[in-house]
Amino acid sequence: MKKSLIIIALAFSIISCNNKSAEVKEIKTAYVDTSKLLQEYTEAKDIDAKYKAKSEEMGKELEGEVARFKSDAANFQKNAQANGQAWAQQNGAALQKREQQLSYAQQAMIQQLQQESGVEMDTLVKNVKKFIKGYGKEKGYAYIYGTGEAASILYAEDKYDITNEIVKLLNEKYKSAPTTDVKADTKAELEAIEKKK
Structure with missing residues (x-):
């Protein structure tokens, strides 16, 4: 009797497990x-191009100053040899x-460019996350993972890649x-740089 009760209990548990897995x-x-x-x-490319162009433009202004400094330093070196150590220390x-x-x-130029581009890229990333969240809801995804340099997935089948x-x-x-501010600013700045060339 005990054996039959155990067998019946096992049968019920197996059947209930099968039903749950089907659910x-x-x-x-x-x-x-x-x-x-x-x-x-494209928007990320535009932001990148905008700040590369801005960096080149600001860099050209600084290059002129650096060239003048190098010239003055070379002149100083010649004068220091001719006028002696006391003159060199004084001047x-x-x-x-x-x-x-x-x-x-x-350093200030680099910091300014990093700060400005960082703000725009942060906004872009927030908008992309918001877009992916809406996309996931619309398409019925339970999860959409991110991979890349800061990988949160070590392996996934290609068929799940929706990039x-x-x-x-x-x-x-x-x-x-x-046309948004970023888009307009980017295009206007790129056009202005092209005209200068």
Whole structure:
């Protein structure tokens, strides 16, 4: 009797496990290669081009100052040899001060460009995340993972990669969107730089 009760209990547990596994819904997942997305997304390319152009323009202004400094430093060197160490010590402070100012100007330029581009890229990343979230809800995904340089997935089958689809949709949205400040600024600055060349 005890054996038959145990067998019946086992049979019920097996049947209930089979029913529960049949009820489990498949979870829809995908991933986006974030490095590839940022390389191929037109808005990200425009922001990158904008700050490269801005960096080159600001760098040219600084290059002129650096060239004048190098010329003055060469002249100082000749005069120091001709006029002696006392003269060099007396007049060298001004040259060192100019060298420091150039270094500070270069650091300030780099910091300004990094800060400005960082703000725009942060906004872009927030908008891309928002877009992917909406896309995931619309398409019925339970999870959309990100891969790339800061990989959160170590392996995934290629069939779950939706990067190209996301890039295509983002580029279409960016092209069709009314001209925004970033888009207008980028195009205007690129055109201005092209005219100067």
